Amino acid sequence: MLGSYTLGSVTAWATYCSVPLPADWAADRPDLGEGPGDLSLWVHQQGCVWSAAESYVEVRALPALTGTPRILDAPACSMVINADGLTVGAFVTPVSDRADLMELGGPQRVTSSQQRLRLPRRLHDGEHVVLAQTGCGAQLESPKFTVQRVPLAPVGIVGPVRGPHRAASFKNLVVGGRLHISVGGTTVVSVEINSSEMRVDIPVLRADEDQTITVIQEVCGEYSLRTSATVQRGEMNLSHTPSPVIRGTHTPLTVTATDKETGAQIAGDVFLGGMKVAETGSVFALTVPATGMPPQITVRIAEYQDATLTLAVADPQMPPPADVHAWVVSDLANIIVDGATWTLFAVDLQGGLTTVEAKDGSDVRFVPPTHGNYAVSATVSVTTPNGQEIALFEDALDNNVHKFNWSGQALKLGYKILWESSQGTVPTQYPVTKLFITQ
Known part of the structure; x- marks a missing residue:
């Protein structure tokens, strides 16, 4: 620690206290702001027979300026100034040019870049007001604002007034005045106007009691024309x-x-x-x-x-129709299935075959027209070490067809290519034979 300085002591009057520092606390100790190191405030609390733990807080510089202070509105008779362009952490003081009424309250701490500043008196028509902002690196003054009397227009009621909302929205308001709301001829709400548009709670609103609300605004003892609206049911x-x-x-x-x-x-x-x-x-x-x-x-x-x-x-989704699912595959690396032509036959009592439908593809589905006995055959095109070949059902499957009974339930017929060589190692026939059947 390069140095320290006792600022003084105060008597605490609550569990939470805001203690102002002396205005000239650093005037005779310029070395506190010079040289390396951090500037901290140290606090020690002590009672008659006890002493609390010490604490300190590091003093931080204000952030960079966020803009130039500006008065948004300050109409005559208002006790509020709406301002923006403020630097959070700085202090701002409203100042009037009236010699007899320059006092508009002391410095107010800035907590938001746009802030409502309350005044100890009402503003007068024609006076000029500026905002003086102070703080490390934040000394700025707003442009001069001329206070004027604002014409009192009738209050605008925004949208339908809904009973269950227990509130209503208003516009065309004069900041600093008061808004008076009556229901059934009785004033039920009277609030300070702090914005040109406001939503105000009206707890007594009821949509099932044939209510009407009436609103007026008052500024400097003058009143606007009345505006009324019927309270409506919600949607x-x-x-x-x-x-x-x-x-x-x-x-x-x-x-x-x-x-x-x-x-x-x-x-x-x-x-x-x-x-x-x-x-x-x-x-x-x-x-x-x-x-x-x-x-x-x-x-x-x-x-x-x-x-x-x-x-x-x-509509309910219909299940897919039951069908006969037939496909052919090859588990042999040197035999590749290129495609197939399938034929579905109806089988009569004598074993005769009548073509029902033919389809191309290595994986097909048939929906037989009726229950009964059917047969399926396939001519399969394959690529083998010997080039393009044709694979058929072998004779053992009853004249190169596979017979089955169709009862309206889904039927799966899967077949696998087998390599059958009748002359040495040169393949001459690649028949399709039944691999498995599941129903």
């Missing part, structure tokens, strides 16, 4: 899960209601065919007819307009 959006609902199925259904403007979930009763079946957010059972219009669902909530839900429905 809701409805949704359901699952979605879509499958026709002809018994479905556990949940209906959810949300406020159309705020998006907040709201609780109410769900009606089906005029009868209550559940509350929103609860599950109830529903069967949508296989044909025709789905049943109509209505949700009713106090202070909201009734809403009707149109169910999203879908």
